[in-house]
Amino acid sequence: MCSKGKMNITIPRTNYSPGDTITGSVVLTLKKPVKARELCISLIGEQRVTRTRRRGRSGNRRVSTTTQRTRIYDFKQQLDTEKEYTRGGEYDFEIKIPADLLNTQSQEQVPGGTLGQGLKIARTAASIAGGLSRSHIKWYLSAKLDIPRWFDVNKKADITISV
Numbered sequence: 001m002c003s004k005g006k007m008n009i010t011i012p013r014t015n016y017s018p019g020d021t022i023t024g025s026v027v028l029t030l031k032k033p034v035k036a037r038e039l040c041i042s043l044i045g046e047q048r049v050t051r052t053r054r055r056g057r058s059g060n061r062r063v064s065t066t067t068q069r070t071r072i073y074d075f076k077q078q079l080d081t082e083k084e085y086t087r088g089g090e091y092d093f094e095i096k097i098p099a100d101l102l103n104t105q106s107q108e109q110v111p112g113g114t115l116g117q118g119l120k121i122a123r124t125a126a127s128i129a130g131g132l133s134r135s136h137i138k139w140y141l142s143a144k145l146d147i148p149r150w151f152d153v154n155k156k157a158d159i160t161i162s163v
Contacts, residue, residue, distance in 0.1 A: 004150065005030035009041070009143050009157040016161050019099040026079060026091045026143045028153070033087065037146040039080040043095050045073035045161075047137045072137065073101070085145065095141075102163060 011024035026041055050067045079091040139161045145153040 003153070004032075004034050004147060005145075005153050007143055007145065007153055007155045009141050009155050011141070011157060011159070014157075014159045016097055016159060017163060018097055018101040018161065020097050022093075022095045022097065022141070022159070024093060024141075026093065026155075028085065028089045028091070028145065030085060030087050030153070033084050034145075034147055034150075035082075035084045037082050037148060038078055039085070039091060039145050040076055040078045040143070041093050041095070042077070042142045042144075043073070043075045043097070043139070044071060044142055045137055045139050046070065047072050073139075079143075097161060101161065 006029050008027045008029075009024060010027060011022060016022060022043065026039070028039065047070050048067060049070070050065060052063060052065045055062050055064065075095065077093060077095060079093060080089075139159050141157045141159060143155045147153065
Protein backbone atom coordinates (compact mmCIF):
# COMPACT_ATOMS: atom_id res chain seq x y z
CA MET A 1 0.00 0.00 0.00
CA CYS A 2 1.35 3.41 -0.97
CA SER A 3 1.38 6.01 1.74
CA LYS A 4 1.38 9.79 1.47
CA GLY A 5 3.14 10.09 4.83
CA LYS A 6 2.81 9.39 8.52
CA MET A 7 1.77 11.02 11.77
CA ASN A 8 2.40 10.65 15.49
CA ILE A 9 0.32 11.50 18.53
CA THR A 10 2.33 12.85 21.46
CA ILE A 11 0.70 12.93 24.91
CA PRO A 12 2.41 13.44 28.29
CA ARG A 13 0.75 10.40 29.90
CA THR A 14 -1.66 7.57 29.09
CA ASN A 15 -3.76 7.31 32.29
CA TYR A 16 -6.66 9.74 32.80
CA SER A 17 -9.75 10.16 34.96
CA PRO A 18 -13.15 11.64 34.13
CA GLY A 19 -12.85 15.43 34.34
CA ASP A 20 -9.19 15.47 33.23
CA THR A 21 -7.99 17.27 30.12
CA ILE A 22 -5.93 15.38 27.57
CA THR A 23 -3.31 17.67 26.06
CA GLY A 24 -0.91 16.79 23.32
CA SER A 25 0.04 17.27 19.72
CA VAL A 26 -0.30 15.59 16.36
CA VAL A 27 2.87 15.68 14.27
CA LEU A 28 2.30 15.28 10.54
CA THR A 29 5.11 14.21 8.20
CA LEU A 30 4.23 14.05 4.49
CA LYS A 31 6.36 12.88 1.58
CA LYS A 32 5.03 15.76 -0.53
CA PRO A 33 2.25 18.37 -0.27
CA VAL A 34 -1.26 16.88 -0.37
CA LYS A 35 -4.75 18.36 -0.60
CA ALA A 36 -6.95 17.09 2.24
CA ARG A 37 -10.44 17.78 3.63
CA GLU A 38 -9.37 18.12 7.26
CA LEU A 39 -7.05 17.06 10.03
CA CYS A 40 -8.84 15.87 13.16
CA ILE A 41 -8.35 14.01 16.40
CA SER A 42 -10.98 11.89 18.14
CA LEU A 43 -11.38 10.42 21.60
CA ILE A 44 -13.05 7.05 21.11
CA GLY A 45 -14.40 4.42 23.49
CA GLU A 46 -15.16 0.97 22.13
CA GLN A 47 -16.73 -1.76 24.18
CA ARG A 48 -15.95 -5.37 23.39
CA VAL A 49 -18.59 -7.73 24.72
CA THR A 50 -18.05 -11.50 24.78
CA ARG A 51 -21.07 -13.70 25.32
CA THR A 52 -20.94 -17.41 25.98
CA ARG A 53 -23.97 -19.64 25.47
CA ARG A 54 -24.49 -23.26 26.35
CA ARG A 55 -27.02 -25.17 24.32
CA GLY A 56 -28.34 -28.66 24.46
CA ARG A 57 -28.96 -31.15 27.20
CA SER A 58 -26.38 -32.54 29.56
CA GLY A 59 -24.04 -34.93 27.81
CA ASN A 60 -24.69 -33.23 24.46
CA ARG A 61 -23.91 -29.59 25.28
CA ARG A 62 -22.37 -27.19 22.83
CA VAL A 63 -20.77 -23.93 23.79
CA SER A 64 -20.76 -20.94 21.46
CA THR A 65 -18.94 -17.67 22.04
CA THR A 66 -19.62 -14.40 20.21
CA THR A 67 -17.70 -11.15 20.45
CA GLN A 68 -19.15 -7.80 19.42
CA ARG A 69 -17.57 -4.34 19.33
CA THR A 70 -19.70 -1.25 19.86
CA ARG A 71 -18.50 2.35 19.73
CA ILE A 72 -19.91 3.89 22.90
CA TYR A 73 -18.14 7.25 22.80
CA ASP A 74 -16.87 9.34 19.90
CA PHE A 75 -15.70 12.93 20.30
CA LYS A 76 -14.15 14.54 17.22
CA GLN A 77 -12.11 17.76 17.29
CA GLN A 78 -11.04 19.41 14.04
CA LEU A 79 -7.42 20.60 14.12
CA ASP A 80 -7.28 22.17 10.64
CA THR A 81 -9.60 22.67 7.66
CA GLU A 82 -9.56 21.81 3.96
CA LYS A 83 -6.33 22.95 2.33
CA GLU A 84 -3.08 21.75 0.83
CA TYR A 85 -0.98 20.36 3.67
CA THR A 86 2.78 20.81 3.36
CA ARG A 87 5.47 18.32 4.22
CA GLY A 88 5.15 18.71 7.97
CA GLY A 89 3.35 20.37 10.80
CA GLU A 90 2.58 20.13 14.48
CA TYR A 91 -0.97 20.66 15.78
CA ASP A 92 -1.68 21.04 19.49
CA PHE A 93 -4.96 19.83 21.01
CA GLU A 94 -6.87 19.75 24.28
CA ILE A 95 -9.76 17.37 24.93
CA LYS A 96 -11.74 17.69 28.17
CA ILE A 97 -13.03 14.32 29.39
CA PRO A 98 -16.58 14.81 30.75
CA ALA A 99 -16.73 14.34 34.53
CA ASP A 100 -19.71 11.97 34.20
CA LEU A 101 -18.23 9.93 31.33
CA LEU A 102 -18.31 6.58 33.13
CA ASN A 103 -21.72 6.97 34.79
CA THR A 104 -23.95 8.68 32.20
CA GLN A 105 -27.09 6.60 31.72
CA SER A 106 -28.68 7.97 28.55
CA GLN A 107 -27.86 9.35 25.13
CA GLU A 108 -27.10 13.04 25.28
CA GLN A 109 -25.46 15.89 23.40
CA VAL A 110 -22.52 17.43 25.24
CA PRO A 111 -20.82 20.62 24.01
CA GLY A 112 -17.09 20.51 23.59
CA GLY A 113 -14.07 21.01 21.40
CA THR A 114 -12.21 24.18 20.58
CA LEU A 115 -14.41 24.77 17.54
CA GLY A 116 -17.67 24.38 19.46
CA GLN A 117 -18.39 20.93 18.06
CA GLY A 118 -20.44 18.52 20.11
CA LEU A 119 -20.11 14.87 20.83
CA LYS A 120 -22.63 12.09 20.92
CA ILE A 121 -22.60 9.44 23.57
CA ALA A 122 -24.38 6.57 21.89
CA ARG A 123 -24.41 4.41 24.97
CA THR A 124 -22.07 4.57 27.93
CA ALA A 125 -20.26 2.03 30.01
CA ALA A 126 -22.77 2.14 32.84
CA SER A 127 -25.78 1.52 30.60
CA ILE A 128 -24.19 -1.27 28.57
CA ALA A 129 -22.35 -3.22 31.23
CA GLY A 130 -25.42 -4.50 33.09
CA GLY A 131 -26.32 -8.12 32.45
CA LEU A 132 -23.57 -9.03 29.97
CA SER A 133 -21.17 -11.91 30.27
CA ARG A 134 -17.85 -10.10 29.90
CA SER A 135 -17.16 -6.61 28.63
CA HIS A 136 -14.11 -4.44 28.18
CA ILE A 137 -13.88 -0.78 27.14
CA LYS A 138 -10.92 0.28 25.03
CA TRP A 139 -10.16 4.01 24.97
CA TYR A 140 -7.92 5.59 22.37
CA LEU A 141 -7.08 8.77 20.49
CA SER A 142 -7.35 8.60 16.71
CA ALA A 143 -5.80 11.26 14.47
CA LYS A 144 -6.71 11.39 10.78
CA LEU A 145 -5.78 13.43 7.73
CA ASP A 146 -8.79 12.96 5.43
CA ILE A 147 -7.47 12.72 1.86
CA PRO A 148 -10.12 12.46 -0.89
CA ARG A 149 -9.81 9.50 -3.29
CA TRP A 150 -6.78 8.11 -1.46
CA PHE A 151 -5.80 6.30 1.72
CA ASP A 152 -6.06 8.56 4.77
CA VAL A 153 -3.00 9.17 6.92
CA ASN A 154 -3.92 8.12 10.46
CA LYS A 155 -2.57 7.10 13.85
CA LYS A 156 -4.00 5.67 17.07
CA ALA A 157 -2.75 6.00 20.65
CA ASP A 158 -4.21 3.84 23.42
CA ILE A 159 -5.13 5.50 26.71
CA THR A 160 -6.80 4.44 29.96
CA ILE A 161 -9.75 6.25 31.50
CA SER A 162 -10.71 5.09 35.00
CA VAL A 163 -11.87 6.49 38.32
